[in-house]
Amino acid sequence: MSEAAISRGAPERLHLSQPALDKMLGEVEAGFDARLFERSHQGMQPNALGPGVVHRARSVLHELERATEEVEALRLGAVAPLRLGAPSVTASVPAAVAALR
Numbered sequence: 001m002s003e004a005a006i007s008r009g010a011p012e013r014l015h016l017s018q019p020a021l022d023k024m025l026g027e028v029e030a031g032f033d034a035r036l037f038e039r040s041h042q043g044m045q046p047n048a049l050g051p052g053v054v055h056r057a058r059s060v061l062h063e064l065e066r067a068t069e070e071v072e073a074l075r076l077g078a079v080a081p082l083r084l085g086a087p088s089v090t091a092s093v094p095a096a097v098a099a100l101r
Helices: 010-014 018-032 050-075 087-100
Strands: 037-040 043-046
Touching: 010 018, 043 050
Parallel strands: none
Antiparallel strands: 037 043
C-alpha cells in the first residue's frame, strides 16, 4: 500500500475504493496512535514515521508468507528440517540422537 498510496491512483491499483483505502489507512494509523502519511490534494507522502513502519510490515508479510509455505509443505507430507544452533552442545548431539533411537 505504501508505494501505491503515494499517488492519487492508489485505489485503482489496490482494487479498493478511496473511502475503503482511507478507512484502512486510518485503522493502521489508529493502531500506532500516529499519522504515518501526510495527505494533500496531490496524494499522500510518508512522513518521518511511515518508512520504518512500512519496512517492518514488509518483514512481517515476508515471514507470514514463509510460514504459509511451510504449513502447506507439511500439510502435503514434507518433513521439516531439524536445525540446532548451540555450538557448546554439539559434541553431545550424536549420543543424544543415539539414545532417542
